[in-house]
Amino acid sequence: MTGHVSIRLASERVNACVASGSELPRFYTPGEVISGMQDFMRGHGTYAEDDCLKASVAGVMQKVNKLICIRPLKSRYVGEIGDVIVGRVLEVQQRRWKVESNSRLDSVLQLSAVNLPGGELRRRSAEDEQMMRKHLQEGDLISAEVQSVFSDGSLSLHTRSLKYGKLPQGTLIKVFPSLVKRRKNHFHNLPCGISVIIGNNGYIWISPQKHDLMVEGNVDEIQNYDMQPVTRSDRETMARIKNCIAALVASKMMLDDTSIMFAYEESLKYELVKDLLDPEAMLDIAFLTQHRINNIMEE
Amino acid sequence: MKDVFLSNCEKSFLQRIVSEGHRLDGRNYNESRRLNISFGSEYGSCIVSLGETKVLAQVSCEVTQPKQIRPNEGILYINVEISPMAAPQFEANRQTDLTVYLNRLLEKCYKDSKCIDLESLCIVVEEKVWSLRVDVKILNHGGNLIECSSIATLTSLAHFKRPDVTRSGDSVIIHTIAEKDPIPTVLYHYPVCMTFAIFNNDVLLSDPSFIEESVCTSSTEEGINTGGGLLVVGMNQYKELCLLDLNGAALYDSNIVHKAIVSAADRSKEIVDLVKKIIISDDTMRQKRSKINFADIITSEHMLSLTQKELTIQLKNYNVDDMTSKTERMQVEDDVKSEPSKYDVVPSLPQTAEIVSKKGGSQWIEISSDSEEDQ
Amino acid sequence: MPLDYRRFNGPDDSVSYKRFTDNYLKSYDELYEELIDKNSRRKDGRKLDEARSMCMFFARTDLISQAKGSAYIELKKTKVVCSVFDPREIPHQNEFSQLGQLYCEVKFAPFSCVRQRRPHAPDAEERALSVALRQALEPAVCRHLFPNYQVDVFVYILEHDGACLAAAINAAGLALANASVPMYDIITACSLAIIGEKVFVDPTEAEEHLAIMSPDTEGTNHGIITMSMMSELKQVSDFMQIGSMDVQCVTKVMEILEKECETIVPNIQKVLVLNVVQCFNQRKQLEAEAKEREAALNAKMEEWKKILNAG
Amino acid sequence: MAEIYKLIHPLKYFTDYISREVRPDGRKFDEQRNIKLNVNSLKTAEASAVVKCGNTTVVCGIQLELATPKAEEPDLGYLVTNLELPALCSPKYRPGPPSDHAQVTNYLVSDIITNSKCINLKDLCIVPDKLAWVLYCDIVCLDNDGSLVDACIIALMASLKTLCLPSVTYDNDTEDIKVNADIRTPLKVHGLPVATSFAVYKLPDRNILLTDPSAYEEEMCGGIGANFIVCSNEGLLCGTQKFGGSNLLSDSQEESLKISRDRTNVVKKVIETSIKNDNEFVS
Amino acid sequence: MGMEKNVSKDFKLKPMKCELNFLSKSDGSTILSQGDTVAVVSVNGPLDIKSTSQSIEKSTLEVLYCTKGGKPSVADRYKENVIRQTCETAILGSLYPRTGITVTIQELEDYGGLLSCCLNCTCLALLNSGVSMRCVYAAVTCAVDESGDIVLEPPKHQLQTARAVMTFVYDSREKSLVTSFTEGMFSEDTYKEALARCHAASDLIFSFYRDIVSKYANVI
Amino acid sequence: MDKENAKGIGKICIPGMRLSLSNKEFISGPGTYELKGYIYATLAGILKMEADEKTKATMVSVESPRTPSVLPKAGDIVTAKVTVVNSRMVQCMILCVGSSILARPYKGILKKEDIKSTDKDRIDPYKCFRPSDVILARVLPMTEIHWYHLSTAENELGVVIAVAEGSPQGVSMVPISWSEMQCPKTLVKEPRKVARVIPENINQTMFQESKGDTEQNSK
């Protein structure tokens, strides 16, 4: 057995940027005057000073009739009600969990906002409070929906639906939230037999598709299902998808099911998944994907 | 360090009266509090009080090896300490930002301005130089620490005299004050730091008090800054600028700095003259062999002070000289005929001995010696 | 080096007088000569493969009255004291941890070393040893039984004549058991010095010193290996090697180490058993006394109950 | 059971004992704990001693170094005594730099040695202004169960008495130094200071003087460490230290002086015997 | 010697000068000079402190001793300890549970008997701060000079030549010994005699306290 | 280890010693752990094998001669000293777990609602505890680092020893009802959440016995 090692020189560095079709929008930097104060409302990323509206972050302008906002190119996740996110339980507290969700403040998941085993909305008893760690413990990953946004900007989540809740086996990739488009659906079962959750908060979860044996209840069955090793084929596709996403992110391309799927198909020409790790391959895939997307645009 | 908070009404009140041309203690804008300097018995120790603010400065010196890069220069080391004595909010032996800031300012003002002739402190090049150490202790924090402590530092440095040395071959003899007259430190110029509190960008208060300082640097409840700040101007008697430092809010028009510098010029002149005058008078007094001591600070006529010169008691005179020997003899005797002590000393293991009180041995595990390995 | 205001300091230019004795600098070979005599016996008369633990292992528990558990181990000249305390709060730690922590600290007495005087402040070697010790002990302790708290293990080396890490680990294992900190297994450790073809089991300080010195001839193996084991569970909890040796050598040596670690176990066991017996005998007496106390107490309880029920 | 009581009613528990003329460990008020002394058991140190007073265990080791004397006093050597209270000797201590308490005790010990003038620093000077001995006396406490200072002094004196200085030749021109470790001369030690710790405890009616208090007793009598230390050397007192605790009345003064006198003799015997044994052991 | 014994003569203590409320920011402060020896002490508290150093049954006393210049040393810690322990006995800490009292001492001039000066100054500062105390205390230093005479409050030059220097602190209630520390060697009798004398001398200091307080009382 | 059996203490075991199979009839108890179907000892002490009544299995456990260095577990009864009382909760120092003494006290916290089992909403901590009271309490599962949550919501739990305001040290009050105690000296009555035991005398007897010598008539 010999290990595969590749050390490249800085001089052979590839430039990962892919020229997208659309031309770049107007770009603002902090302190730059956007417009006069009159008949405009100042939104996020702006501030008013001697009757001018100025940008407070570096980004592009968004204008909703009178409201002017500057959307930063890269920032922590700013949640909105109804967003689907993937988060990690940080702490078990009195009748609630703290969840890390890549936003400025940790989000909370109230004990009252989860479906406890045995279903139905029953009254949370003292036992439940003490069983909390059994249900979700530090480190657990969950998919959830943003229920409400507190005044300080921190999010309150809920998992009151079968599609939400604790996540089974799989891997997580973290990308900039700004690379994720808001869609109706963020749960995708890709044709290649892999399901992907693209959280609005930039956390992407890849896992083999659930089989239907486990609907509702019957906890221990789920448990031991969770512990079954994933089949080799699934594993390979997952690895491939993971690397594809990495490739797309490396060249700052928007992520959704189509782009991921395109990238996946393009990547198939590299039969060894680990070849996707080296920069040329990544660039190649990103490029081809962009190409296909552009084609669709034209139609 | 716990910070002290001011109520909004205090702030706004101060802001207002200042804008109306008044100050809490009735001074004018560019009027300073009473400056008072008193010396200790040793050279280079003084207490400077500026209004309520009191600072103790003490210069000490020792012979050390010079730095590699400056083999022919002495070393000046300034150390500021703010103990709980200054104000309750300070913690014991904890470095606060204020301490560091103050230390840095003084270093800028007295080291970087090259006001001291460091070459003159050299004894043997690359081997022995004098290192001066200025210890600045804040006794009471009544505002404008910077100005007060800088005056203290300056005075103590100017007042300090180091012992004389003579070199014979490679050995260096350090003379005590008694043997040879000590040598004063050479100062090229006398820099002083002065503080100005700036209120809403135009008003300039010299020698701000504690509350004025904290108000002008603080912002209003909405967090909008009041255009206030503290401006520190370091300047010597020749009206040469040697440091400028602004903290607090950003400041827009430069002419206020100019204003500050102008008034600083006069003030620095006054201070330096005072310092020089006082040092000379102190010297003459010392010439006259009259005692100078910090005890003089204590105002005798003050209502809260008390002096008692004559404290005498009647005691029978008594000489122990010969008693001692006697007592020793006594003890020797009673050692001899000391009743058998209730402990007996038994040599146990090699190298060890133990006391066993008669009523029974102790069970302990001794650090064994090589002799017992048969475990 | 900055002056330590919390202690009395000597002059900063002082050096040990040994520097000026005639036999300070010796060549590699001279030193080598000193170690072994012609009939391949070591200075202290041991055979190469003979550990000090075999003949003069000396261990005691309950040395330190103030500690929860303590142990003292002596390998001929190497003397090590260890004490263990009850769990305490982990200073400035703020996330919930299911497992407790072990805090280990190894300290040399200032006078413990022949070559130089030890500084009071912990130096690099002590820090490294502390880490190694923690590494060696952690697998053996049931850390899930004191979540969010830490157990302190302090080792003090009074005299260092080689194999001090091994000694420290053994002592610490003993002390932990003595403090009745739950453990999965007894932990034992042993170290070896390798010089060329020769393997010194349980080396002395002189042997170690030579072993880490690089020989003049290229390509000869040299170095020190220390290994700690949980012999019942057949698990290696720490393995430290320094020097330069080929793999065959390492693997070969590992067998010896395993064997040595096993041979120490009975000694430890004996000490612990003795300790337990002792404790129980003491407790017997106390219980005897306690008995009649209980009796009297119960009597009192009864009558008080009566009074209470009365009104 | 008693333990629990001690925990819940610490003060009452203790007073109940004292008021019944007995100490919790069954000693009488003026009774000291057993002392065990062992010299030269550490080979890496030039001289060493291990002493155990009751549970209190202290190890002292001396190391020799050479240095140039101070410019101010060119004909004096150095005697550097340091007391180390490592975290392992009591749950009260934390690892890290020495606590205030450690520093105070450290100061007390070296203060007693200097006051008693038992070592003449001139003896440690080899060539004035050029070369002098540095005696690093490091005292380590392995188990702190009260009366620490007593133990430290015993250990320190015992090891000083056994210390031998190797012969040194210094060449004034080439400034090179030769040490012959085989020829050694014993260090001159004048007298033998012995410290005796007391804890003063206040009962409603009278004050009690507890000789050689244990850590627990010290704690109960307020303050860390004993609150009254008498140190005598060859019949003369070389330091009485009392801080805080309850006040000391003149009669207990008398008593304390007497007790310390006896103890001095006993301790002296111990040190001598142990050194005698050592010599026999060596020869 | 016989005749000397029954002759009795006057002993002088150094003139004492003090000013209360010397510092504006502290709750209590005093500057005291005994002869040429001068010290300033400020007292802050009882005030809130961080929970780690709180004790539930009494207030924690923190003493900080600042030398005039130079670096901190072990000796300072010892001085702090002496002063702290002495104050502990004087202050009724049990009245202020879970609080802290901070005493800061700044030496100004040392011409002998500095530590006793600091102790007395601290006592005055405590009086000034209005912390409730069980009793007041007074510290007196005396020296045994080379001829064996006992000198009360010796000046600096005498200290250097003295055989031994002793300092005793007495409380005002039963006039019993609170604190003592000595340097040098001396016989038991000398020790006892010194005790007796300082005891006598302490009265003067107590009366000094009384005067200043009464004067203080007139003011308010 | 048969030779220890002879000593009549029982089978002595030390950490890592294999004690028995782990199956239906042998289950591992305190001081032991099971691995790969066997039960091993975690402590140095004496082997205990008692039959567990409900499951007919024998519980294998090791008893250590000294109190094991483990912390209070959920469900333990602890003795604690109250340090801080405020309107929401009571803080205290845990001194003993069951009958075993802790060398280090651990911080305990007693929430307002855990003080009593009845009418939780009308509890006033000030009327239940005072600083320096000694209480019995039960440990709740640990949710916070460094703070053990306690409960006194049982009749047997609550204040056992308390000294009335201003009465001398060591004179403890006697319970006169489930919610009040009285000082025998000053006859002051103070409200407490009283535990159903008679503390003062227990300790009195405890103490007198503990001294071994007989000063019964001292009181």
Add this chain to the structure above:
Amino acid sequence: MAGLLLSPTEKVFILHGVQDDYRSDGRSNIDYRPMELETDVVSHASGSARLRLANTDILVGVKTEIDVPKPDKPDCGKLEFFVDCSANATPEFEGRGGEQLANSISNMMQKAYHSSQAFNLKQLCIFEGKQCWKLYIDILILECGGNLCDAVSLAVKAALFNTRIPFVKAALMDGGNIDLQLSDDPYDSKLLDVGSAPLLVTLCKIGDKCVVDPSAEEENCSVISLIVGLTGDRKYYYPKDADKQQSVESKCTTIGMNGPGSVAPKTLKDAINQGIVAAKSLDEALGQALLKERQQNIGIKKHSYGFLK
């Protein structure tokens, strides 16, 4: 890395992956992630290298200084490693957070370079017993994405390979002190022989298999990891005189364990052997890369690419 949390299910997934030798990014257990190397990036240092392995980013600078040799090693120079975990690598390094890690790494390196067979200190000697070179090797961890030790050792070796030491003439003056003459020409300098310099290989035990180059997640799943330091082979670095010296098989210069777990002796042996294989391929790859770079900028002053993408 305490900061990173993993859910049980993720751990299971990774564990199974390692079991059938197929990791979550498609690598096998002995594959390394692609690395990027650049030497001579710091103009002021006598030698420097920057290595980026996935998210792990290491910058190494070598500074030379003239010093007095140790009394007991008169003919040897000195090496000193200093690791700085900069706070922007990960938030945990804030304040003193990184210290522990930094110490352990520099310890590892010190040990690995201790033996003369790993790195011969004699080549740093100027004048026996009087003067020698001291190399300060400063290792700056700019970003950490797992597997620090390996990356550091690679970067260090590269930096040393790239280090130039000026020629000095030393002459013994009277009175025993030395007079040194440094030539003014900066190019008048010698390179070091670092062929045999050791590389560290971290083997993370996950389940009962070991993997090299673990990602941060994988490190998180393993309770114990083994670090093996193995000497390199000169032939990869000095192909010219390869024929002269026969290929020596690499030697362990240090072995250490890290983490709360423990291993069976068997696993330990296997791991060491696995480490040797990995080390060999690492060494080869590094050698090629370095030689290639040297080829590229012979004569021409090399332009430095630095960190920007």
